[in-house]
Amino acid sequence: MPTMRKIINDPVHGFITINHPLLFKIIEHPYFQRLRRIKQMAMASFVYPGAVHTRLHHALGAYHLMCCAIKELKDKEVVISQQEELAVKCAILLHDIGHGPFSHALEHILVQGVHHESLSLQIMQVMNDEFNGELDLTIEIFTDKYHKPFLHQLISGQLDMDRMDYLSRDSFFTGVSEGVIGYDRILKMLAVKDNQLVVEEKGVHSVEKFLIARRQMYWQVYLHKTVLSAEKMLVHILKRARIIFDETDKNIVLNSPLDFFFGKFDGNIDRESLNLFCLLDDSDIECAIKKWSHHPDKVLSTLSTWLLNRVLLKCKLQTHPFEQDYINEKTEKIAAKFNLTQQEVAYFVFTGDTTNTTYQLGDENILILFKNGRVQEISSIENALIQQTVSTPIKKFYIFFPKGQTPVTI
Template sequence: MKTPVNKVKIINDPIYGFITIPNQLIFELIEHPYFQRLRRITQMGMSNLVYPGAHHTRFHHAVGCMHLMQKAVTVLINKGVRITEDEKNGVFIAILLHDIGHGPYSHALENSIVDGVSHESISLLFMKELNKEFKGDLTLAIEIFEGRYPRKFLNQLVSSQLDIDRMDYLKRDSFYTGVAEGNISSERLIDMLNVVEGQLVVEEKGIYSVEKFIVGRRLMYWQVYLHKAGVVAEKMLVNLLARAKYLANKGVQLSSSRALNYFLYKDVEDAFTLETLKTFSRLDDYDILSAIKDWISHEDKILSQLSEMIINRNLLKVELSSKPYGEDYLQKVKDQMEEKGWSKEDLSYFFVHDTISNQAYSDISSKIYLYYKDGNIVDIVEASDQLNIQALTKPVVKHFLCYPKGIKIA
């Protein structure tokens, strides 16, 4: 006799309290192995090496997003916006599954062993495969996710500059890192949402909450997501996985799980088949971490040293600059490394020169519009009396340089 499925499930979330799963279909999607994998994918990659509390997962985030989406839909319906039951279900599923394609340690995999395939593309592949399994019940959710559904505001709730995704991750990441600057008022922002002529807008009373949201996003990027230690840790992980892929291509045997082994020894850039997708669904942070621990004793010195440095948080030294580094300075660092015994091959992995950028608000892409009682709809940049909002429309680029500790530049 088959055990009956619990039709009403409540999850206790540290940010929002009790979250109710709205229906049986969404409950079954959450229970699916593809979605359960997100319990084993950290939300913030290597950031726990900077903020020890940042061990929360993509599972936390996705369920939190679904909860906020329920709140947003309720607010809009109460304001007279017509949203059908199918549309409600579609937008709940779209936000629930928006990150289902994330690989281990977030973006590190996209730049190393699964190069050329974005997590958004993999999310869509998962959704299409689930749609077959659930006999077409995800069709509308996929249309919303892809931005093809004619009612634009539903897509904007899932993906825009003031979407539910950002409302959750800023508040959640602020909570788990302890960085108070990101503690935005997502509830207030949602209460101020409305739809005018098919466009998602914020009522004028919400202007200060929007300003705080934009400023909070900027501060979280510089203080958390682009923290220099977190940036160098992710670069080291990317280089480590790239080295492992290089060795695998040379036929060198590397101990790893079956799932990780598949991606190390197979080129999947142009052929993300069903077999590849199912193998990817078994790949998570534990595969990567377990392999790194084992690779410390590998005979390849580059692989071994990078593994030991990551496991023991012995990170490369980082320099940040608002101006590009001169070629003379870069060459001095390389020369010093070679004098210390680092080979030219080592430089490819232990010398990193790159940029990071932060644009808190883009006045070119999907804008945040304020809706006034007189019927006017105004971009937040024009509506705000805060001069820094205008300044935050400009991307800020910083240059960084990483090299081994002990290298001293005259």
Template sequence: MQSYKIVNDPIYGFISVPRGIFMDILDHPWFQRLRRISQLGCSHLVYPGAVHTRFHHVMGAFHLMQKALQVLEAKGTDISEEEKKAACLAILLHDLGHGPFSHALEGHLLPFSHEEITYALIQELDKEMNGELEMALSICRGQHPRNFLNQLVASQLDMDRMDYLSRDSFYTGVAEGVISYDRITLMLNTHNDNLVLEEKGIYSLEKFLTARKLMYWQVYLHKTAMAAEKMLLSIIRRLKELIKTGHEPEICPLLADILKNGDLYKTDRNWISVFTKLDDINVLYSIKNLTQSKDKVCRELALRFLNRKLFKVQLVDEPICSERVLKAVEVTAEKLGLSKDEADFFVIHGSESNTAYRINRDEIHILKKDGSILPYSQFPNQIVSSGKVEKHYFMGIEYF
């Protein structure tokens, strides 16, 4: 029997997965759940090909981690077998805590970030696997004493970002997201146990940073995908309100449990057995049931979501004034025959922002040809801005 399993991937070709603990992780129900968690939330409603999952992504990031460690070793970085195993396990498990529709519902089902959920799940898995995930957990948390291992999992130049840009670009068909992941990987090095990029890889780095900036506004924060995600959130908010007032909407029992007890789960871990069974299918099943709901708000939102009759979105430079919001609520209430409180679920406003490159923490450091180290922000003739871009949105059943 081979000592590893081969997985065929459309981005990288063949991915080798060693047998033993790696296959134990892959075969675990909690990991298999990632096959049913969409990578890009509702983006498939804009880009029909974007139906890939968190499972696809973590497998790709795992492959890039293997390659990066090989490159660093070949350049003289001493990495023990235990450290290599832990780094690969960390990247394989780094998204284990994502819930249905990934970031779209994060923080709205449970009062935790997906990172906090990931750490909790790894701790539970570590008990099952006799402590073999202890170092992997420290790397996920950014607490390993050899910082380059932490940086390979989570930094401004990590295997996570390199895979999701490559993969999301491939599945959406958005060519602006294409990056030179192979060249960037070959240009990696370490200095005093910190991750650095050799100077000759600077143009590949700038293409990577530019691609991420473009992908945010063209894919991740696309206004139509945002509209679908806000509709999804409106459904969840309405369900919470109904459950709180004693109603029992006809939705998946797992989702009902989470919505009813989410805040209570702050103080115990009883949520783990429920959350690890929850995926996109449970939410979609619930939304399909809601198309027959007696509650007009749920029924209307569910029908619009399933049939892609999404909110109309306007992006503006300034915050939305309260008078405009109140007027939109009044018009919506009249058109749909709802009370103003009910119409509020159909009028959404807020803001989104993105920073292409952060200079206040996690700087990418360049290893110059003379052996000196320079943060990218101080590199001459840099083309990527570190400024924050913020956009305000206003959405509803029509343009107001």
């Protein structure tokens, strides 16, 4: 019987090969196909119009990099069985299967208190039941319970295939060249020592470039103040809709699974609620916002209309908290202008903070393998940039409020 084999032409990595029946079963499954209806970068297209690639693109790209990484390790005589190779490839394909609409932007908002990795695991377990246990080893590796930790580190770690793909892919689709990384060089430098993933000494500078690119992408793209504004507005729309949701209100009911998560959902993810979650994608939220732009509730309709028309809240960022007098002044001014109550104005004027730590010491350290066989954590080697810059957290404080020219009436 001939081997199943198909190639997918990817704009970032070129041709991606799918060559095992189990991989086909995963890709063809409705849970996986849902990922083509979820944008990878949520609201980033409000700033970078090309950033409309999907979670499915990213999953296939990360799978391709995993294939390359496994080949390199096997060429270096790292023992990886055919079963382990297939399982880790399945795991990287499925690593983001639990993402909901608009990905991280709505994490904990639609399904409160449940992380997407927890949902990913539950979805994997459902698929494993359907596949008669073919994903047993995949789940063991994904949950880091397998006796070869380096396989899990390829999926989830400081130098995992997930990060290498999304930095390259997001850079490509946004056109932000600062995110370009030499992932091919890093892959060539990967090795395994004592069952831990390590990088050969001559790959240190490529890793350094990777970490710097990641930091720059966070501030220039992922945490861009206009992207943050669109995401915060989206979150506030969903929060307001949840508060005023009433199954008898035809102006807010959507006749979609969103109704369940706004109304009857009790926080328990069982098989029924998981199936409903897997019916949700970006289009459900987009349709909801269109409908809610005509809702009688002033807060919901105003925020929805503004987001539809890209009338975004102004964002100010600084390195220290905003003075309370300044916040009060903005709040009172906006409340008077839009005739809002104290409770309502909190949807339009609000503060918070965001932190970006590019490299954090912990369980996912980057280990450097020297020629003499010694292994050392990257921030402890004689490299001032890693020690002083990349591992230092950056915290910024923000305030959002309507711009001066924002229309009073919709």
